[in-house]
Amino acid sequence: MNIGMTLTKFLLEEQRRSPDSTGNFTALFSDLVVAAKIISREVNRAGLIDILGTTGNVNVQGEEVQKLDEFANETLIRTMEHGGHLSGMASEEMDEIIKIDGKYPKGKYLLLFDPLDGSSNIDVNVSVGTIFSILRCENGCDLSLDDFLKPGVEQVAAGYILYGSSTMLVYTTGNGVHGFTLDPSVGEFLLSHENIRIPEKGKIYSINEGNSRHWFPGTGLYVEKLKANEKGYTARYVGSLVSDFHRNLLKGGIYLYPSDRKSQKGKLRLLYEANPLSFIVEQAGGRSSNGEHRILDIVPQELHQRTPLIIGSRHDVEEAESFWKLQEA
Ligand code: AHM
Ligand code: MG
Numbered sequence: 001m002n003i004g005m006t007l008t009k010f011l012l013e014e015q016r017r018s019p020d021s022t023g024n025f026t027a028l029f030s031d032l033v034v035a036a037k038i039i040s041r042e043v044n045r046a047g048l049i050d051i052l053g054t055t056g057n058v059n060v061q062g063e064e065v066q067k068l069d070e071f072a073n074e075t076l077i078r079t080m081e082h083g084g085h086l087s088g089m090a091s092e093e094m095d096e097i098i099k100i101d102g103k104y105p106k107g108k109y110l111l112l113f114d115p116l117d118g119s120s121n122i123d124v125n126v127s128v129g130t131i132f133s134i135l136r137c138e139n140g141c142d143l144s145l146d147d148f149l150k151p152g153v154e155q156v157a158a159g160y161i162l163y164g165s166s167t168m169l170v171y172t173t174g175n176g177v178h179g180f181t182l183d184p185s186v187g188e189f190l191l192s193h194e195n196i197r198i199p200e201k202g203k204i205y206s207i208n209e210g211n212s213r214h215w216f217p218g219t220g221l222y223v224e225k226l227k228a229n230e231k232g233y234t235a236r237y238v239g240s241l242v243s244d245f246h247r248n249l250l251k252g253g254i255y256l257y258p259s260d261r262k263s264q265k266g267k268l269r270l271l272y273e274a275n276p277l278s279f280i281v282e283q284a285g286g287r288s289s290n291g292e293h294r295i296l297d298i299v300p301q302e303l304h305q306r307t308p309l310i311i312g313s314r315h316d317v318e319e320a321e322s323f324w325k326l327q328e329a
Contacts, residue, residue, distance in 0.1 A: 005191035007033060007169065007180045014173065025134075025157070025173075028085035028109055032132065033169070033189060035079040039072045039116070039130060040167040040182060052123050060095045060304055061269075068122050069093060072115035072130060086111055087137040090148050090303055092272040097303065099143050109156070110135040110148060114272040117160075118240025127164035129242025133276040134158065148271065148303060152296035158276030160242050170196070170246065172283040177249075193250075198286040201315040202252025206237045206244045214260040218291075218326035222319075241268065245277050245311065249284060254312035254320060258291065259327075266290070266308035270300055274309045287317035291324035 011029055015021045046052055046068060057065045073093045080086055081100055085107035089098040092114040100106050111134055118128040134157040135150055137143070159171030167182035169189050179193030205226050212220060226233040236253070238244050244255050259266045268274055278288035278295040288295045288311040298307065310320050 003190075007189040007191070010178065010180075010191055014175065024085050024107060025109070028080075028083060028107070028111075028134070029157075029171075031080050031083045031085070032111075035076045036130065036161040036167070036169060036189075037182065037187065038075050038079070040161070040163055042071055042075075043068065043128065043163040044167075046122070047125070059093050061092065063119065065093065066116070066119050066122050068128075069116045069119055076111075076113055076115055076130070080111055083107070085109055088143045088147070089113070090271065091115060092269055092304070097143070097145055097148055108137050110137050110143075112148065112271050112276075114269065117242050117273065118238070121238070121240050126238060126240065127162060127243040128240050129163060129246075130161045131242060131273055131276050132159055133271065133279070145303065149300040151299050152270075152275035152278055155275060155279050155296075158279040160246070160276065160280075162242050162246050164243060164246075168192070168246070170249075170280065172280050174279075174283065177280050177284045196249060196284050198249050198281060198284040199252030199313055200285070202248060202254065202313040203231065203233050204236050204248055204251060204253030205233050205316075206235070206248060206253065206255040207257070208237060208239070209235070211260055211262065214262040215258070216260060216327040218323040219256070219258045219260065221326060222323040225319075225323075241273055241277070245281075248312045249281065249286070252313045252316075254310065254316035256311075256320065257309045259308040263306070265306040267306060268309050270295070270298060270305045270307040271303065274307050274311075277309075277311060281311050285314065286312055287314045288312075289317055289321050291321060291327065 011026045015026050055065045059065050084105035087106045088110050090112045114131040157173045162168045170179040177196040180189035181192040183190050257268050274295050281288050290308045
């Protein structure tokens with residue numbers, strides 16, 4: 001382990017390797033780290049302060065908004081709007097895009113995020129996370145919805161913060177995947193997982209089997225095949241995508257949230273969940289698909305678009321895809 005390598009230092013070194021870099025991106029990341037630390041602090045005090053439970057509101061996805069969801073959303077917006085590095089943001093919790101208006105200077109990037117993924121786990125002390133995706137802002141930053149509707153291949157960075165047994169930040173800028181662990185005693189993210197590679201094949205599968213009565217045939221056949229495998233797959237499903245993804249990234253495995261008869265378009269959001277995690281998994285040597293197409297090639301039609309997601313170790317995802325031709329509506 002590279003003792004004392006903070007995230008800021010690591011980013012500066014990356015910046016120095018790219019001669020055209022202006023430092024804007026590093027500064028944007030520093031703001032993001034501040035937001036992550038604030039959210040982490042609040043998540044860690046949940047139960048001690050009045051932050052558990054619902055706000056009584058329903059979000060654009062039709063889901064109940066948790067107080068911590070709202071706190072994380074507000075923290076990200078308030079921390080990121082000042083810096084002058086962004087022209088706009090989009091959040092899973094907000095109906096519309098957020099434009100940086102006259103109050104603060106505009107920058108050349110767009111930030112898209114799921115402020116607190118795994119909402120159903122908040123009240124029961126199970127790991128949750130923040131997922132983010134960064135796009136370059138074209139058109140001189142005269143912002144419109146279309147600037148956000150870019151395929152995942154156009155992301156310049158993506159990552160997540162996992163509020164687990166420790167708080168970790170994992171990210172990619174297209175030069176591999178790196179993980180940092182928050183050391184609460186020094187208040188810094190320190191390099192703990194350099195150049196993460198996902199095993200080519202895993203032994204873990206993660207899917208909500210409670211939905212099996214709604215599944216299309218291919219999903220059921222695939223899961224049965226895993227169970228019959230003599231080498232023995234094991235099921236692990238936290239129900240927080242970030243946690244399930246992170247475990248499978250480190251240990252190898254596959255996560256599936258397919259479309260089914262109940263959710264014809266899948267459940268997860270393309271721009272806030274599937275794209276950033278797909279960028280990471282590919283950078284780590286893994287694969288990601290909606291069953292028919294590479295996730296990163298999908299051209300979004302709407303901000304809150306949902307997608308089926310099959311993501312993880314390369315061989316496992318390829319095998320799952322071979323079952324998808326058996327799906328039927
Ligand atoms: P959220 O962003 O509102 O928390 O929803 C996404 C979550 C994922 O974290 C998780 O993998 C999935 O939804 C679980 O869904 P289900 O409870 O249907 O299995
Ligand atoms: Mg989510």
